[in-house]
Amino acid sequence: MSSELLPHTLEPHPVTGMYNGKFGLWLFLASEVMLFGALFSAYILLRTHGDFPAHGEHSLSVPIGAINTFILITSSVTMVMAWASFKLNDPGKGKFYLMATVLLSCAFLFIKIKFEYLHKIHDGHTPDSHTFYAIYYCMTGLHGLHILGGVVVMLYFLLPGFGLWHKNPQQFTNRIECTGLYWHFVDLVWIFLFPVFYLL
C-alpha cells in the first residue's frame, strides 16, 4: 500500500505536532462543529421565532436523559482506557474496554429508542406534530447516527480490523486514538443536547 510510504503516517509533523490521521480527524471535527452549530442555530431561531411552547408543555423525561448522559460519559472513560491499554501494549485489556464502549453505546441507543422515541410516538408526539419534536427528533436522531457510526467503527477494529495490531501496533493505536477523539466529540454534542432539549 502506498499509504505505508507517506510521510507522517506515524510520526507527528513538527509544525502541527500531529500525525496525518489525527490532524485530519481534527479538521473533520471542525466541520462537525459547523454541522451541529448550524442545527443549534436553527433550533434557537425556531424557538425565538414565535409560537414555540413554553417549557414543560412538551417536556421530555429528565431522569431518562440523565441516565443516558451518565452512560455516555462512562463510555468516554472506557474509550480512554481502551486507548491507554493499547498504548501500554496490553491488547487484551484494550479489546475489553473497546467492547465495553460498544456495549454502553448500544445501551444508550436502546434506551433512546425504546423508552423515548417509541414512547413519544405512541403518545402522538411525532415529528409532524410540532416544530419542537421535529427539531428534537432531527438533532437527537443525527446524534444517534453518529453513535451508530462509532459503534460500527469500533466493531470493525475489534473484529476484521484487529489484524493491523499484529502488523503495525503503533498505527492501530493511532486509529484507536482517532476513534476516541471522535467519540469524545459525539459525547460533547450530547452534553449540549441534553440541557437544550430536556432542561431549558
Add this chain to the structure above:
Amino acid sequence: MSSDHHAHNPGFISKYVFSVDHKVIGVQYTITSLLFLFFGFTLMMIMRWQLAYPGESIPLVGGWLGQYLVDNNGVLLPEGYNALGAMHGTIMVFLGVVPLAVGGFGNYVMPLQIGAPDMAFPKLNMASYWVYFLGGVTMLSSFFVPGGAANSGWTAYPPLSDIANTVGTHPFWNGQTIWLLAMVLLITSSLLGSVNFIVTIVHLRVKGLTMFRLPFFVWAQFVTSFLLLLAFPPLEAAGVLQLMDRVFDTSFFIPSGLVVSGVVQDQYSGGGSPLLWQHLFWFLAHPEVYVLILPAIGIVGEIIANNTRRPLWGYKTLVYSVIFLGFMSFVVWAHHMFLTGMGTKMSTFFQTTTMIISIPSVVILTAMLLSLWQASIRFTVPMLFALSFLPMFAIGGLTGLPLGLSAADIQLHDTYYVIGHFHYVVAPGTIMALLGGIYFWFPKVTGRKMSTMLGHLHFWPSFIFMNTIFFPMFMVGLAGVSRRLWDQTEYVQGVDVQSWVRMSSWGAWGLGLAQLPFIINFFYSAFAGKKVGANPWNATTLEWAAPSPPPHGNFAEVPVAYRGPYEYSVPDAKEDFHPQHVPDSQVV
C-alpha cells in the same frame, strides 16, 4: 521513497477504476466533471431556445425530451423550464466547476507542486471521487422519475421546494427529494476531499518548501479547502431539515396557515421559518462563490508567471488577499437577502462587509495586471485563456458593486443583471481559467502537447461568444426583466429587449459549437499530440520536476525546494527560469 514499493502490478480495475493514485483520481474527476459541464450547458442551450423564440417547438432535440419537459409539439413546458434551470445551476456548480477546479486540478497538480508522492489519505481520496460519482448519478436519475427533476431553482427556497414535486409522484423518489439526497452525497464528497487537501498541504510538503514558497495555486486550493470544510456542513444541516419537511411533514420551513391552491396545508404543524433555509443556504453558498473562483485565480497566477517570464507581482500580497477573502466570505451571506424584510442595521452591516470584500479582489486583479509590466509575454494558448480571464473577471467583479449596495439592489435584485454578474465571474471567469489550465497541464498528464492551431480555434470563438451571451444580460436586467421567467415577452419590458435576448441565445449555441475544436484537440492530442519532455513550458514549480506523465509515486527522486516558486529572468543566470528543485550551484 523509491518506486520499488509500487512494483507489484495492479490489475486494470485497481489501476484505472478504483485507483488510490491521486493522478488517476484527478483525471477521473476531470473527465467526469467536463462531461457534467457539457451536459449542464446543453440544458441551458435548450432553455435559451424558449427564451429566444417563446412557445416555438425546440428544433433537433424537442422530440426526445419526454413528457416532463416538453408538450406534444416539442415546446418546452414552464415546469420543464424550471426543472432545466434548477438542474443547470446545480450541475454547473456542484457537479461541474467545483469538481473540476478542486477535484480535478487540485488532486492532480497540488501534490506534484508540493513534491508529495500522493495525497495524505489515498483511500479517502478514492472514496471522495466515488461518492461524488454516486451523487452525480443520483442527481441525473431525477430526470427519469415521475414528475421530472427538481424545479425549485438551484437555491431550492422553501416553502416552494417543500411542496414541489409532491402531486402525482412517488412519495420518496421524486425530483426535489432526489436533489436533496444527491446534495448530501456531494457535500460528503467535498468534506472528504477538503480534509485530505489541508492535511496534504500542511504535512506533505518536501524539504525546503515553506508555506511562503508554495505556488500560488496551492495557496488557492488551501483556502478553498477551508471554505469547503466549514461552509458546506450548514447546507448539509439545511438539506436534512428540508428532507424531513418533505418526507416526514415536519415544519422547519413551513409557517402556520399556509394555503396552497386553495387547500389548507394542515398536514404540517406550522411554526417554521422560510428564512431559516435562506440563512443556512447562503451561509454556504456565498463562500461557495469563492470556492468557484479561487482555484481559477490560482491557475491564472501559475500561467501568467510562466508566460510573462517574471515573478508574479506581489506574491505575499496575493496570498494575504486570498486568505482575507476566505475569512470575509463568511460574513457577507445576507447580501443575497436584502429584500427579505431586512432592517437598516442588518443591511448596513452586510453591505459594508460586501464593499470590504471587494477590496482584496481589486488587489488580486491589480497584482495580476502589474505582473505584465516589463514582462516578456508569450501568447501561448493557456496564456490567452489566462489573459482573457482578467477583463472578464473584472466585469464580473465590478457589476457586483451595484448589487452589493442595498439601495441599488432594490431595482436590480432578481433581474437578469444578477445572472450576468455571477456568470461573468464563473463562466467567462472561472471556466476560461479552467480551460487554460487544461492546456497548461495537459503535457504533464499525457506527455503530449495540445495542438496550438485547434487551441486558437477554440479560444477566439469561445472568448467572443462568452461575451455575446452574458453582456446583453446587463441591458436586459437594467430594463427590469425578472430572472427565471419562462416567457419574458409576457411583459412589455421583455418585449423591448427581445433582440438582446436572442443575441444571448445565439451566443450560447455558438459557444456550444466552439467547443468542438476543444473536444477534437483533447482526444487527438492525448493519443497523437507532439511528444514533449518533463518541462515543456520552461516552468519553475515542482510538478515540472517529475517525468511526464509522472509514474506512480510521482518523482524519480524526492525533490528539495531551494527557492520561491516563480524565479524567472533572474539577472546573470544561464537560463531565464530557475526551477525550485535545482540547487543554486547549477543555475548561476
Add this chain to the structure above:
Amino acid sequence: MIASSFWLPPDISTHGSTIDLIIEYVHWFMAALFVVWGAYFLYCLVRFREGANPQATYRDTKAKPSKVAEVVVIIVEAILLVGFSIPVWAYYRSEPPGADKNPLVVRVVAQQFAWNIHYPGPDGKFGKSKPELVDESLNPIGLVDGEEDANAADDYVSVNIFHMPKDRDVLVRLSSKDVIHSFAVPLLRVKQDAIPGMEIPIWFKAEKTNEDAQEIMKRSFDLPASPEGDDAETFVKENRLRVTMAKYGSIETGSTISMEDLKTLSDANVTSIEMAPGYPVNIQCAQLCGLGHYRMKGQMKIYEPADYEEWVSTRDDDEFFDEDEFDDE
C-alpha cells in the same frame, strides 16, 4: 442622468430618482475603472510582448499608481455606501408614513399565481381572514363575512389590479399565502419579497398617472411594408401589449393592433404609428414561485386623486372580483 434614462425604465415614483442616481454613479465608476485597467492591459500586451521585449525584468515593479488606484476604489466605495446607499435604504425602510400624511393603506397577499389587493374600505380597518375560508374563485384571501367581523363588511379585494392615486403615500403590507413571491414594480422602483408567515411593510408615492407614464413611454413604430405575411404577424405578436396613442382613421386611441387594423392602416397609407404599453406600470413576480411564475403579473392603475375617489365610490364592495379585461388577457 444619461445612463439611467437610456437603460432603466422610466421612473414615476418620488424616491426612485435616488436609486437611479446610485445605479448611475456606480456604473460611471465601474466604467472609469474598467477603461483605465483595460487601457493599461492592452498597452502591456503590445509593449511587453515577447517580440518587443525579449528580456523580462526580474525586480519588482514599483507600483505607486496601483496603490493610488486601490485607495481611490476604497474612497469611492465608502462614499457610495455612506453617502448614498445607507441613507436611501434607511429612508426606504424607515418608519412608514404616519397618519398625518394620510397614506393609503393596502394589504397585498401574493399567491400562486396572482396578486390579491385588499382594501380596508371606508372604515380604514382590515377585516380578519382565515386560511380555512379561502376559496380560490370567491374569496381568495379567506376574508370573514361582515357579521363575524364588522371591519370586513366594507373591505374590497381586487385581483391583479392595484388601484391607487398619484401624489399620495401608499403603504403596502405585503404577505403571501403559499410560497415566497417578490412584489416588483420596475417603474416605481419597488421590489420586496412576499414571505408566508410574515407581513412586511413597504411604501411609495407615485408622481405620475398611468396616462402620464404612457405619454413618456410612447414611441413611433414603423408598420411592416405589407399588411400580410410573416412580418405583419410578427409585428402584431410583438406589439400585443401596446396600444395606439392617437386616432388613426377608424382605429381609436388606446386600441391594440390586429391583422385587420394593419390592413386598414395600409389602405390609409399610414406608415408609422405611435404606441405605448397598454399597462405601463406592471407588477412582476421576481422570485421563482412555481410553474406559473412567468405569468404572475399584475398592473397598477394610478389615477389623478379625484379619479381615484370616483373609482372608490363606484366600485361594488360586495364583489370580490373586479371583472376586468386584464384577467383574460
